Amino acid sequence: MGIVIRKDQWINLAIIATTLWFMWLASTYFDEYTVRILNNIAIFTILAVSYNLINGVAGQFSLEPNGFVAIGAYVTALLLLDGDAKEYQYDIEDPYPWILGLQANFIWALFFSGVFSALLALSLSFPVFRVRGDYLAIVTLGFGFIIRILAINNPEITNGSLGLNDIPEFSNLYWTGGIAILSVWGILNIVNSKYGRAMKAVRDDEDTAIAMGVNTFKIKTFAFCTSAFLEGVGGGLLAALLTSISPDLFTFFFTFQLLIIIVLGGLGSTTGAIIGTILVIGGAEWMRFLDEPMNFGFFETPAMPGMRMVVFSIILILVMLFAREGIMGKRELKDLFKPKSKL
Amino acid sequence: MIRVNNLHVYYGLIEAVKGIDFKVQEGQIVSLIGSNGAGKTSTLEALLNSVKKTGEVNFSGYDTINHKTHTLVQRGFSLVPEGRRVFINLTVEDNLRMGAFNNDENYERLKDAMYELFPRIKEKRLQMAGTLSGGEQQMLAISRALMSEPKLLMLDEPSLGLAPKIVGEVFETIAKLKKEGITILLVEQNAFVALKISDYAYVLENGKIVMQGVSKDMIGNDEIRKKYLGG
Amino acid sequence: MILELKNVTKKFGGVTAINSTTFAVNSKEIYGLIGPNGAGKTTMFNIITGNYQATDGEVIFKNEKINTLKPHVIVRRGVARTFQNIRLFHTMSVIDNVLIGFDFQTNYTYLESIFRLPRFFGEEKRIRGRAMEILDYFGIAKFAEHKATDLSYGQQRKVEIARALATSPTILLLDEPAAGMNPAETKELADLIRKARDDFDLTVLLIEHDMKFVNQLCDKVLVLDYGKTIFEGLPANAIKDKKVITAYLGDFTHDSC
Amino acid sequence: MLMDSLEFIQQMINGFSLGSMYALIAIGYTMVYGVLRLINFAHGDIMMVGAFLGYFGMAVLGLPFVAATFLAVVGSSLLGMLTDKIAYKPLRNAPKISLLITAIGISFFLENTFNVFFGGTPRPFNVPEYMEYIINVGGIIFSVASLIVPIVTLLLLAIILWVLYKTKYGMAIRALAFDVNTVNLMGIDANRIIMLVFGMGSALAAIGGIFWAVNYPSVEPMMGVLIGLKAFAAAVVGGIGSVGGAVIGGFIIGFTEVVVVAFLPEYSGYKDAFAFVLLILVLLFKPTGILGINFDKSRF
Secondary structure, rough: OOOOOOHHHHHHHHHHHHHHHHHHHHHHHHOOOHHHHHHHHHHHHHHHHHHHHHHHHHOOOOOOOHHHHHHHHHHHHHHHOOOOHHHOOOOOOOOHHHHHHHOOOHHHHHHHHHHHHHHHHHHHHHHHHHHOHHHHHHHHHHHHHHHHHHHOOOOOHHHHHHHHHHHHOOOOOOHHHHHHHHHHHHHHHHHOOOOHHHHHHHHHHHHHHOOOOHHHHHHHHHHHHHHHHHHHHHHHHHHHHHHEOEEEEEEEHHHHHHHHHHHHHOOOHHHHHHHHHHHHHHHHOOOHHOOOOOEOOOHHHHHHHHHHHHHHHEEEEEEHHHOOOOOOOOOOOOOOOOOOOHH | OEEEEEEEEEEEEEEEEEEEEEEEOOOEEEEEOOOOOOOOHHHHHHHHOOOOEEEEEEEEEEEEEOOOOHHHHOOOOOEEEEOOOOOOOHHHHHHHHHHHOOOHHHHHHHHHHHHOOOOOHHHOOOOOOOOOOHHHHHHHHHHHHHHHOOEEEEEOOOOOOOOOHHHHHHHHHHHHHHHHHHEEEHHHHHOHHHHHHHOOEEEEEEOEEEEEHHHHHHHOHHHHHHHOOOO | EEEEEEEEEEOOOOEEEEEEEEEEEEEEOOOEHHHHHHOOOHHHHHHOOOOOOOOEEEEOOEEEEEEOHHHHHHHHHHHHHHOOOOOOOOOOOOHHHHHOOHHHHHOOHHHHHHHHHHHOOOOHHHHHHHHHHHHOOOOHEEEOOOOOOOOOOOHHHHHHHHHHHHHOOOOOEEEOOOOOOHHHHHHHHHHHHHHHHOOOOOOOEOOOOOHHHHHHHEEEEHHHHHOOEEEEHHHHHHHHHHHHHHHHHHHHHHOOO | OOOOOHHHHHHHHHHHHHHHHHHHHHHHHHHHHHOOOOOOOOOHHHHHHHHHHHHHHHHHOOOHHHHHHHHHHHHHHHHHHHHHHHHHHHOOOOOHHHHHHOOOOOOOOHHHHHHHHOOOOEEEEEOOOHOOOEEEEEEEEEHHHHHHHHHHHHHHHHHHHHHHHOOOOHHHHHHHOHHHHHHHHHHOHHHEEEEEHHHHHHHHHHHHHHHHHOOOOOOOOOOHHHHHHHHHHHHHHHHEEEEEEEHHHHHHHHEEEHHHHHHHHHHHHHHHHHHHHHHHHHHHOOOOOOOOOOOOOOOO
């Protein structure tokens, strides 16, 4: 019995091959600025598809990414920096001895970032998913704040508000792009399994899902922890790309950007999350002009830092009011190739 | 008073009411009877414009098809909804106050009239409505609906979930209301109690009117008896 | 005896919805719960499925007390249900709706699904096959890939029953399955339920208003009125019973005739 | 540590004052949640706008403090009602997640619009002199403001409770929390009642914001975020949906914060985290809060 590859699998393979070829092309020929944007797109793809899993697929409104990305970034940074580098840069307080001893290679650093985030997510699941309601949003919003407060108030671990610098720059397009492809693959595998079906059932009608024997607490927890795991990994990649991190990097704006991405792409669609990432991250670069002084010929506006964020929030509100389904709705790429059938 | 022509009601895919005509004349009790799912409640909801529908509804000369529920109530409709739906977290008296929301000047007078009509709820006027028994809740729901001094009172399944003895009491009250000149549209699956107090009746089945006539004549009708016992 | 309710009482605030009701359903029986609207029938279902906690009394299923178990656990023990107003998962296809019923009978882990390990493929193939069999049984296999809520009302009702059967129940609770159907559809449904009872080795407990439907289908009926049992026995006798007639039709028997 | 009774009383007064501010803001959260089951993320930012309006009233228009407060109250309630009309009302029948996302959008919009036009640096708030007057009663030192804040709060609470329990509009608000359709059947436009709720909640938030600005004499565009989060935690602790609960929750959060900072100064860096910890504990052990209503009813 040979391996039979269906039509949509051919399409997937073609997409993966094209992406790999593009990664090679970009890292060989593109300028540094473009590569940085591509790296950003790859990392945000990881974050967006995982954020979409809890928000879009399982329908549980959460505002967690900045918290878990921060955790991942710090864990990776602490594992990648060697003892000397740490001793040298802790200015506020001396680091704990065990901090100096932390050390791992890049893969393990990313893995631990993910696991640590997922464990924290697990501990949040108990208060939040045990009661039905909308507390997930507010608890995760608060969680993001707490992580920042902890990072600022524990200089023995995090070097406080100064953050960590000189993190070895391990991330490149092969790492970010490769992990992005794996994440998309893994998430799609979940979505197209009994777990993904159960998540959608919880989103559509939680009571009925229970009436079919689904353990909805477990399903929501799985979705939440999986998101947290990949957000931790994404945070690790980000730390190893930027080479310096500080608590101010992980404000609510970070989460907000991801929210726009998945809403614009279509809540619940992994394909949509990827399209949204390209549009928003690319668009954010393009919209930089908004923050700068503008010359309308007859008059010139002063520089308005933050104007982009105003535009982002207006886009988000407009999409919710007038095009709630976003670009893809709940469809995936393969659904576009299905012939339209009539009953 | 009210004339309905070619009314269709839709719930998503289901056409719950499939083109019915009926009318209620001033001072009468008219009942719509039929088994569960025949389209009775849908008809009432359509009169109050809370569902998707097509057709013509003429209420004392006004075309009401495009008005919102709350303006229709201000125009003189009043509904005692299925399952009573009293505000369980409000006191009995506050429930009556809600009924007179747009009728401030007559509130005190009407309140006293209701307490006279239903002495049982007067005793409990400061209790939360949720603590009343089913029968008392039904009486409260009726008096709340009367607080707006409606031109047309509609009752949706007033016998629902009530013990037979209480059903008797409720229907006696309805008959009394008619004597005071209130026009009533009654929707009921308990066909015989409805027929007993009404002047005219329409029988609904699967969204269509299958029979109509003067209530007195229908009581003795074998077919009706058969239908509602399934014999 | 497969399901037994002993002195079950349910109070909401001060109102008693069910007043010390006792009844027992035998294996392979089609048992009808009837009574006027608001008589506490759906509440009874919710107590059996664990959605409500009985204020008093016991629910015994296959010789075990189940009234303290969580709803999803009770389903896994073999109690399946449908809803009065059809509740399908509206963004999902017909087959995915049915596959949710197989959820807890599908044996692969989360990691096996993420990494697409062999057991994932084997199990998916197995349950898909079984889901298609059930859809085929109901004559709706050709709609498998359609969005469930695009189907007609009667077909949606069948999807809902198919989905409930996918949980491999011992007892199936049907909440007004014939509501909104015309006489021809009702007849077809009655035949289908009876056939499914035989083919799937089921016990059926159903709520219904349509006396004709109950008469055609049920082996035994329980008539509830305002939370109290007023009749238990053969449906043919129910419609001759004085108390039942009074509850259903009002007291016309001694007044107006 | 030996608890000095003078200092204890001193801290109680501070806690009362801080708790009052949380309570004022929490009432808006709890009322909107009651009628729409919506966590109105923009509520903290409406408080911020209120504080800014007070600031502009005094610094730009030269109004006296009371008039500026009045301006803030009117402006905030109009803004609150406007957000309902533009952003929430069109989504009444949409899935709840759409409503929550829109609320986040409004919140982010207000923060960043103020940030762009007025800058992120805190602006000093002109506190009237009489508010800063220090009273010394037998060694207990407190400002007039820390006395006025709780008094005004209790007064406003009395007014709110009077409205809710004694006027027909208040009854309609309470009725709406349980049954929207039947409220319409009373000839009441439920949407107007919902708007009224937004107006009332926003007015209280504006007063809370002004008090905040008086206590920490400055205003800045992001001030609503953390205060809003804590006030929401207060609403949950007290029991979401209950106005009295919001006040109790506000005082609990206020007192905890003051007590911890005063008596466990080594943990004062975490003072913003206590509300959150309390929120988690309540969700774990008593999800309905102290006076809460169970909105979690299954819809079978």
